[in-house]
Amino acid sequence: MTSPEHYDYCGLYLRGLSEDAAVELAAHATGAPRDGSLLHIDGIDIEILRNPDFTHDAADFPTWPVKIEIEKGHATTRQVVAAVSEILTSAWQAGYDAVAACDYEDELPEQGGYPRYRN
Numbered sequence: 001m002t003s004p005e006h007y008d009y010c011g012l013y014l015r016g017l018s019e020d021a022a023v024e025l026a027a028h029a030t031g032a033p034r035d036g037s038l039l040h041i042d043g044i045d046i047e048i049l050r051n052p053d054f055t056h057d058a059a060d061f062p063t064w065p066v067k068i069e070i071e072k073g074h075a076t077t078r079q080v081v082a083a084v085s086e087i088l089t090s091a092w093q094a095g096y097d098a099v100a101a102c103d104y105e106d107e108l109p110e111q112g113g114y115p116r117y118r119n
Contacts, residue, residue: 007077010084010102012068013051013061017096022066023048029090030083043075044083061099061117070102081107088113 014022019037026048027034032041039046051067068087072080084100085108091098098113105112 006103007080008072010070010080010100010104012070012084012087012098012100013064014066014068014091015061015064015097017066017091017094019048019050019066022068025090025094025096026068026087029086041083042079043073044080045071045073046083046087061097061114062101064097064099077104085109 017025023034023037023039026032026046027039030039030041030044030046032039032046037048039048047069049067049069051063051065053063054065055063057063070080070084075083081104084102088098088100089109092113097117099117100108100112102112105114110116
């Protein structure tokens with residue numbers, strides 16, 4: 001199991017939707033109220049932004065257009081894993097590509113989605 005300090009941050013990368021659609025998806029998935037591109041729930045801070053490393057060919061997930069930054073804050077590790085899992089599965093169910101990059105990928109559905117996009 002990952003040590004608690006390694007649950008502090010997760011980068012979630014999405015492809016196939018706009019930033020605004022990603023905010024709506026994350027808000028719906030987590031039940032978090034929306035404050036622009038920021039969401040706050042159970043001590044977790046979620047920010048949806050245009051990925052600064054986005055490239056138009058966007059073959060590898062770290063270069064996909066939308067990035068969600070999830071910071072644990074004062075939430076429990078269980079709460080943060082649940083929130084990331086909900087966003088991931090909601091994106092997949094809606095037909096979007098999504099991969100989580102964090103130290104606890106092995107605790108997320110489909111190992112954070114990475115195996116879905118490996119060549």
